Amino acid sequence: MAKSITLVGNGKMALALAKGLCHTYEIEVVGRSAEALEKFEKALGNTVRKTLYDSVSIEGKTVILCVKPANLSEIAPLLKGTAETLYSVLAGIPLSALKTVSARRYCRTMPNLAAEVALSMTSLVGDIQTREEALTLFGAIGPTLWLSSEKELDIATALAGSGPAYLALIAEALADGAVREGLKRDDATALVKGLFSGFSELLQTTHPALLKDGVMSPGGTTAAGYGALEAGGVRNGCMEAVRAAHEKAKALK
Numbered sequence: 001m002a003k004s005i006t007l008v009g010n011g012k013m014a015l016a017l018a019k020g021l022c023h024t025y026e027i028e029v030v031g032r033s034a035e036a037l038e039k040f041e042k043a044l045g046n047t048v049r050k051t052l053y054d055s056v057s058i059e060g061k062t063v064i065l066c067v068k069p070a071n072l073s074e075i076a077p078l079l080k081g082t083a084e085t086l087y088s089v090l091a092g093i094p095l096s097a098l099k100t101v102s103a104r105r106y107c108r109t110m111p112n113l114a115a116e117v118a119l120s121m122t123s124l125v126g127d128i129q130t131r132e133e134a135l136t137l138f139g140a141i142g143p144t145l146w147l148s149s150e151k152e153l154d155i156a157t158a159l160a161g162s163g164p165a166y167l168a169l170i171a172e173a174l175a176d177g178a179v180r181e182g183l184k185r186d187d188a189t190a191l192v193k194g195l196f197s198g199f200s201e202l203l204q205t206t207h208p209a210l211l212k213d214g215v216m217s218p219g220g221t222t223a224a225g226y227g228a229l230e231a232g233g234v235r236n237g238c239m240e241a242v243r244a245a246h247e248k249a250k251a252l253k
Contacts, residue, residue, distance in 0.1 A: 003025055003026070003062070004025065004026040004027070004028060004049075004061065004062070005021055005025045005026070005027055005028070005062055005063075005064060005137075006028040006029075006030060006051075006058060006061045006062065006063045006064070006083075007027060007028065007029045007030065007063075007064050007066050008030045008056075008058075008063060008064070008065050008066060008067060008075065008079065009030070009031070009065070009066035009067040009068075009075075010029050010030075010031040010032075010036055010037060010040040010066075011066060011067075011068070012113065013066050013089055013111070013113070013115075014029065014040070014064075014066035015040060015043055015044060015116070016111070016112075016113045016114075016115040016116040016120075017064060017066065017089075017111065017115050017116075017141065018040075018044050018046075018048065019044060019115070019116035019117075020115040020116055020117070020118045020120065020140060020141030020142070021137075021140055021141060022044060022046045022048070024140045025140075026049070027044075027046070027048040027049070028048065028049040028050075028051055028061075029041075029048050029049070029050055029051070030051045030052070030053060030056050031050070031051075031052065031053070032052070032053060033052070034050065034052065037050035037051075037052075038050070053075070053078045054078070056078065056079060056080065057080050057081045058079050058080065058081045058082070058083040058086075058101075058102075058103075059080070059081030059082060059083070060081070060082070060083070060084050061081075061083050061084060062083070062084055062085050062087070062133075062137075063079075063083040063085070063086050063087065063101075063103070064087045064088075064089065064109075065086060065087065065088040065089065065090060065098070065101070066089055067090070068090075069090045069091055069092055069093050069252050072090060072093060072097065072098075072100065073100070076100040076101045077100075079101050079102075081102065082102040082103060082104060083101070083102065083103040083104070084103070084104055084105070085103060085104065085105045085106075085107065085130055085133065086098060086101055086103035086105070086106050086107070087107050087108075087109050087130075087134065087137070088106075088107070088108050088109065089109055089110065089111060090108075091110065091157050091161060091249055091252060092154065092157070092248070092249040092250065092251070092252025092253055093108075093252065093253070094108075094150055094253055095108060095125075095126060095150065097253070105126070105127045105129050105130045106126050106127055106130070107124060107125070107126030107127060107130040107134050108124065108125050108126055108150065108153055109122055109123070109124045109134070109138060110122065110123045110124075110153060110156055110157045110160065110161040111138060111141060111142075111161075112160060112161055112162075112163065112164050113164050114142060114164065115141040115142065118140070118141050118142055119141075119142045120138075120141045120142035120143075121142060121143050121145070121160040121163075122138040122141065122142060122143070122144045122145070122160075123144075123145050123146075123147055123152075123153055123156035123157070123160060123161075124138065124144060124145070124146050124147065124153075125146070125147045125148070125149065125150055125152065125153045131146055134146070154246055154249040154250055155242075155246050157245065157246075157249045158241075158242045158243075158244075158245030158246040158248075158249060159242055159245075161245075162241075162245045166238065166241055167196070171192050171196060174188075174192055174195075175188040175189050175191075175192045176188075178191065178192075199211075212226070
């Protein structure tokens with residue numbers, strides 16, 4: 001019998017996790033209303049155990065906390081019993097604050113929306129006793145990285161947790177640029193999809209600087225476009241995006 005995972009919350013991240021985990025684990029989802037839970041199950045396309053907050057018990061369960069960080073103080077008193085392990089995907093919320101929910105072991109994690117296609121890059125930190133289980137559990141939804149401190153997890157949140165939004169902006173902007181130059185929107189979108197898919201594979205084995213140098217011939221089209229990116233401050237903009245997200249993660253404590 002498959003092991004059960006309880007997802008507390010039924011938002012986008014909970015759905016992404018459920019899509020990645022439902023083939024390996026039995027899923028229980030805890031939410032505010034039967035209607036919201038039915039909608040969640042329909043979006044998942046798989047049967048889940050649906051539980052309302054007023055009847056939930058986390059006693060002995062493996063729980064993934066997926067509510068909004070600001071809602072932790074409201075939700076914690078509703079979770080009766082003591083979980084075996086409490087995992088949290090709440091950005092910026094430290095392990096000390098998670099102890100308002102009773103559990104034997106605690107672990108902070110930061111997956112991203114690619115969990116739904118089992119390609120999330122997930123960072124983790126917490127009680128060392130959770131390490132093996134945590135890497136196995138979140139390994140079902142993509143690559144994992146165990147970090148040595150909560151400070152490092154906050155930085156990882158700013159990079160890999162928020163990163164899909166940054167890359168989405170770049171993908172959209174590149175397609176917009178091709179459309180501006182005269183390419184049909186559908187064709188521009190197809191090219192960007194292929195670009196990102198191929199590049200992600202290359203990045204697994206080759207340093208970004210080497211990939212760049214391999215494409216940029218002297219006085220060529222790539223060099224011209226790259227110069228425009230530097231002039232537009234794209235490199236600094238990316239670095240500042242990570243800084244701003246990291247500062248926000250720290251401020252949520």
